[in-house]
Amino acid sequence: MSLPSGTPERLSLNERLQDVTHALAASTTVHGVFEILLTSALETVDATTGAVLLVTPEGDRLELAQSRGYSPDVPTIWKDGPLDGSVPAGEALLDQTALFFEHQDALMLAYPDLEERVGAPPPVATAVLPMFESHKSLGLIVLDFTEPHHFTQEERFFLRTLSTQCGIALGRARLMSELQQQVEERTQQVYREARAQEAFIAFTEAVGTETEVTLLAQHSVAVLDQRFPGSTAAYYEREAGRWKLRVHSENLGESPELLEQLRAGLPLETPVFAAVLQTQAPVFVNAWNPQQERVEHTEMYHTVATYPYVRQGEVQAVLGIGLKDQGHWTPSDRALFLAVCRGLSLALDRAEQVEQVQLQKAAVQNRNRALEAFAQLSQEFVFETERFPLVRRAQDIVLTLLPPGYAVYYELEGDVWRCHSQVGDLGNEALQALVNAGFPKEVPTLRQPFETGQPLYQDVYAQGSDTDAEVVKHIQAVVSLPLQVAGTTVGIFLIALFHERAWTTTDRAVLETTMHSLGLALERAEHARELTVQRDLLEARTRLLSAANEELEAFAYSVSHDLRTPVRHLTSFAQLLRKTLGDRLDEKSARYLGVMDQAATRMTTLIDAILELSRTSQQPLHLRVVDLGAVVSGVRELFEAEALDRQVKWTVGPVPLVMGDVGLLRQVMENLFSNALKYTAPRTQAHIEVWAEEEEPHWRVFVRDNGVGFDAGYTHKLFGVFQRLHRQEEFEGSGVGLANVRRVITRHGGTVRAEGVLDQGATFSFTLPKA
Numbered sequence: 001m002s003l004p005s006g007t008p009e010r011l012s013l014n015e016r017l018q019d020v021t022h023a024l025a026a027s028t029t030v031h032g033v034f035e036i037l038l039t040s041a042l043e044t045v046d047a048t049t050g051a052v053l054l055v056t057p058e059g060d061r062l063e064l065a066q067s068r069g070y071s072p073d074v075p076t077i078w079k080d081g082p083l084d085g086s087v088p089a090g091e092a093l094l095d096q097t098a099l100f101f102e103h104q105d106a107l108m109l110a111y112p113d114l115e116e117r118v119g120a121p122p123p124v125a126t127a128v129l130p131m132f133e134s135h136k137s138l139g140l141i142v143l144d145f146t147e148p149h150h151f152t153q154e155e156r157f158f159l160r161t162l163s164t165q166c167g168i169a170l171g172r173a174r175l176m177s178e179l180q181q182q183v184e185e186r187t188q189q190v191y192r193e194a195r196a197q198e199a200f201i202a203f204t205e206a207v208g209t210e211t212e213v214t215l216l217a218q219h220s221v222a223v224l225d226q227r228f229p230g231s232t233a234a235y236y237e238r239e240a241g242r243w244k245l246r247v248h249s250e251n252l253g254e255s256p257e258l259l260e261q262l263r264a265g266l267p268l269e270t271p272v273f274a275a276v277l278q279t280q281a282p283v284f285v286n287a288w289n290p291q292q293e294r295v296e297h298t299e300m301y302h303t304v305a306t307y308p309y310v311r312q313g314e315v316q317a318v319l320g321i322g323l324k325d326q327g328h329w330t331p332s333d334r335a336l337f338l339a340v341c342r343g344l345s346l347a348l349d350r351a352e353q354v355e356q357v358q359l360q361k362a363a364v365q366n367r368n369r370a371l372e373a374f375a376q377l378s379q380e381f382v383f384e385t386e387r388f389p390l391v392r393r394a395q396d397i398v399l400t401l402l403p404p405g406y407a408v409y410y411e412l413e414g415d416v417w418r419c420h421s422q423v424g425d426l427g428n429e430a431l432q433a434l435v436n437a438g439f440p441k442e443v444p445t446l447r448q449p450f451e452t453g454q455p456l457y458q459d460v461y462a463q464g465s466d467t468d469a470e471v472v473k474h475i476q477a478v479v480s481l482p483l484q485v486a487g488t489t490v491g492i493f494l495i496a497l498f499h500e501r502a503w504t505t506t507d508r509a510v511l512e513t514t515m516h517s518l519g520l521a522l523e524r525a526e527h528a529r530e531l532t533v534q535r536d537l538l539e540a541r542t543r544l545l546s547a548a549n550e551e552l553e554a555f556a557y558s559v560s561h562d563l564r565t566p567v568r569h570l571t572s573f574a575q576l577l578r579k580t581l582g583d584r585l586d587e588k589s590a591r592y593l594g595v596m597d598q599a600a601t602r603m604t605t606l607i608d609a610i611l612e613l614s615r616t617s618q619q620p621l622h623l624r625v626v627d628l629g630a631v632v633s634g635v636r637e638l639f640e641a642e643a644l645d646r647q648v649k650w651t652v653g654p655v656p657l658v659m660g661d662v663g664l665l666r667q668v669m670e671n672l673f674s675n676a677l678k679y680t681a682p683r684t685q686a687h688i689e690v691w692a693e694e695e696e697p698h699w700r701v702f703v704r705d706n707g708v709g710f711d712a713g714y715t716h717k718l719f720g721v722f723q724r725l726h727r728q729e730e731f732e733g734s735g736v737g738l739a740n741v742r743r744v745i746t747r748h749g750g751t752v753r754a755e756g757v758l759d760q761g762a763t764f765s766f767t768l769p770k771a
Helices: 013-026 030-045 088-095 104-110 114-118 153-207 213-227 250-254 256-264 271-279 331-383 387-399 429-437 444-452 505-584 587-618 628-642 662-679 712-717 737-747
Strands: 049-055 061-068 099-101 125-133 136-145 232-239 242-248 283-285 303-311 314-323 405-413 416-423 456-458 477-485 488-497 624-627 648-652 657-660 686-695 698-705 752-756 762-769
Touching: 013 030, 013 153, 030 049, 030 061, 030 136, 030 153, 061 136, 088 099, 088 125, 088 136, 099 104, 104 114, 104 125, 125 153, 136 153, 213 232, 213 242, 213 314, 213 331, 232 250, 242 256, 250 256, 271 283, 271 303, 271 314, 303 331, 314 331, 387 405, 387 416, 387 488, 387 505, 416 429, 444 456, 444 477, 444 488, 477 505, 488 505, 505 587, 624 628, 624 662, 628 648, 628 657, 628 662, 657 662, 657 762, 662 686, 662 698, 662 737, 662 762, 712 752, 737 752, 737 762
Parallel strands: 648 686
Antiparallel strands: 049 061, 049 136, 099 125, 125 136, 232 242, 232 314, 283 303, 303 314, 405 416, 405 488, 456 477, 477 488, 624 657, 686 698, 698 762, 752 762
């Protein structure tokens, strides 16, 4: 679109700006935008020449896009070059500002070495206008003058606005061009997909439900012949290290030498096939070269393609095509060839699945028979506990699932394999004699599975490897299975068949499952025997404990009655002796009687402690939620009343709710507080601390004192009955209190602990379940 012609009177700048804005809005190409821009700018400010330079996609260079008025023979400073801030074009873009130079001196003053740098004389006056779109640098508009030119404010505004409008129009034109390109590409893609879809549908309709591989290949070749007239399609299969032709286009018969060569087979290393083997992906060859590709008699083909068919991780077949009328593969033809190949791939997959279903159906039937037999065997395993009868029953049932043969179970005794169970006739008297005598340890069929712990399947038995070949010539297939009990191989379960047998997946599953179940049954039988022994031992121990409890009760009764009586007699007669002697009791005799009194008192204390310990052990637990803080407070008040003559500082922290027997827990706190007061007696001021800490899923309660402490090396003695770390003369006591504490806490499912340093105090702690 061109600008309106000017009238004799010059149009105002605003009118020109409005006209050029309308023209740019209507332009849809980059070239059109530049034409409108240069025409308007040159006419409006009377510039001699003008140019548009664009920033390259990389953003580091400027390239001349369009110019007006420059002579090809006259050099100019506006040309392709790096985006450098040391020249006017680079500075205008980098600073994002328009530059106006009204005379040559102004330009040279700003860039003294410009002429030397660019190799061209600078213009007399020039305007350099950057173009942007969304802050992205697009390029420059340059206007040159051969005479000095004063840029008025109106002209500067016009040119800046023009560059802005041009940036917007340029961005829109570029976008339009990109959209048009995308539409064209998408149209081509839709066309290719449509052709490919048509070919795929044609192939699918042709094959229907066919599953025979050769017929499927014939259908694919026929579709390719139809879609690529004059081409030659061929289907190859891998056989004996060569690619052999199986199906081909009819026109291949026109080249008998090539047909004979392909039927004989091409080597695997033939380049076009080797590439398929290596990549397992389609290969397209443009400009086919028979010498380079090492396939003779193929000069008539210009392009070739091959498509691999992969089975079990290896390329097993290839579908190929040669085109005679084109030198390269177009995207459309590629898509068409791939569509047919993928259709064949799906059909081959379906054929393989049908075959697999048929095989699986046969396998299921065999497995059902095996499962029925195995269910029967499993039931018998439950009631039998002896090893060899279990093995024999497994042999009986397994042999019913297999062709004629025999089963022998061996165990290694010293260096000889001994037969412990045989089912079936071995078919040779000499072989039976060898089995009865036992085989040496090194025979491979028995040694290998015993050492590896893995079954040894021999589809073709290695006759002569274990015995003389003559005695086993009637044996065709053998399997040796290790029988494992608790992870240890105890014997070899061997089956020999008189006919050839490829051991199938079902065979292996049934045999190995039988061995596994047999091993579990033997483990279960062994565990049953062990449990019987343990039960007998437990019953005997229970009887012993019952007798011990009866003796303990008798002992407690004896202590409470029989032992107290002599002690009371001793005390009574000592008092009678004092009264009888009266004033005649001398000092020495009085001392002897005092020793007797002290001993009797000590004896009474020990008897009471023993009885208390016995009651603690036998008293039933009455568990409930206990406020241990209230128990601590109650016991503390009791001991405070008894220690009024001492200076005792109590520090009691929060103590939680616990599960326990309130009476027994009170005894625990009484024993620990009693100990703390006793062993802090030498201190001017006793300090007793109580607190609790959380130890999931328990609470740990602490009692610490600043008493005489103890040697940590004797900690293990603290909680024993009658175990004391201080002499009786230093601190009185029965030696039973801490033992009682441990017994109570243990019955609550907790633990006790003691820490101490000699002459620096002690800390006792115990755990109790959370409430």
